[in-house]
Amino acid sequence: MNSLDFQNLRSAQGKFRTPRFKSTWFQPRTVILLGPPGAGKGTQAQRIAGQCGLKHLSTGDMLRDNIYRDTELAKKAKPLINRGELVPDEIVLGMVKERIAQPDCKNGFILDGFPRTLRQAQGLEEICVPHKSKAATVLNFAVKAELLVRRLINRRICNKCGHIYNLIEHPPEHSGICDLDGSELLQRADDAEEVVRERICTYERHTRPLIDYYAAKGVLHEVEGTSDPDAVTASILKVLNK
Numbered sequence: 588m589n590s591l592d593f594q595n596l597r598s599a600q601g602k603f604r605t606p607r608f609k610s611t612w613f614q615p616r617t618v619i620l621l622g623p624p625g626a627g628k629g630t631q632a633q634r635i636a637g638q639c640g641l642k643h644l645s646t647g648d649m650l651r652d653n654i655y656r657d658t659e660l661a662k663k664a665k666p667l668i669n670r671g672e673l674v675p676d677e678i679v680l681g682m683v684k685e686r687i688a689q690p691d692c693k694n695g696f697i698l699d700g701f702p703r704t705l706r707q708a709q710g711l712e713e714i715c716v717p718h719k720s721k722a723a724t725v726l727n728f729a730v731k732a733e734l735l736v737r738r739l740i741n742r743r744i745c746n747k748c749g750h751i752y753n754l755i756e757h758p759p760e761h762s763g764i765c766d767l768d769g770s771e772l773l774q775r776a777d778d779a780e781e782v783v784r785e786r787i788c789t790y791e792r793h794t795r796p797l798i799d800y801y802a803a804k805g806v807l808h809e810v811e812g813t814s815d816p817d818a819v820t821a822s823i824l825k826v827l828n829k
């Protein structure tokens with residue numbers, strides 16, 4: 588099994604009052620998936636995005652795409668990602684602002700891996716003002732640290748379609764090969780055990796405080812991330828279809 592080198596990974600108010608006829612139906616919806624690395628945010632985002640007509644936006648995938656294209660942004664981001672640290676807020680905020688202005692986000696989006704700091708959460712609110720988005724729905728995935736490590740070091744990703752496997756919980760039918768398109772499965776460089784442990788520490792320090800931030804706003808919903816993936820999807824859809 589190859590180690591996945593980022594270079595080789597392709598991924599995936601104005602002053603005027605709202606006209607009275609404009610129904611909230613047309614307001615773009617923001618869904619935030621909050622939780623530690625390995626909690627299943629990416630897997631669930633892939634499953635629910637199509638069903639809900641929302642665009643799946645992963646800041647991790649956007650950063651890896653920059654690394655693949657060897658952009659200026661990647662020069663700063665790559666060493667930080669490889670150490671399990673966060674990329675600076677202003678870089679990530681700029682990237683998200685540009686992405687959600689694209690036409691494929693007009694119905695709304697699922698944010699996977701963003702926001703990760705209080706500054707990013709506040710920045711997101713500022714970015715969403717001109718889009719007149721509805722208040723975000725935040726889904727917090729709770730999973731114990733030891734399970735996270737086991738999941739991440741056993742995670743494999745299809746080099747072509749990005750489908751996520753787990754060698755223990757959800758292995759491919761044929762070792763190292765994607766069930767969906769027959770492409771090679773790779774391991775992300777930052778899924779090495781020591782980097783995984785650092786990513787979990789980074790989450791505890793910078794991202795966990797967002798649970799209280801969103802709970803205080805009354806938009807937080809808890810998801811039992813240890814259940815099997817189908818049960819997790821069903822509980823998320825129940826919240827989103829309310």
Ligand code: ADP
Pocket residue numbers: 623624625645646647648650667668669671672673674675679699700701702703707777786
């Ligand atoms: P995971 O959620 O499993 O850690 P991601 O693919 O979301 O994986 O992120 C991989 C890495 O990319 C992170 O460890 C971090 O270095 C960087 N990154 C992703 N999203 C952000 C963000 N919102 N803010 C800062 N850094 C980020």
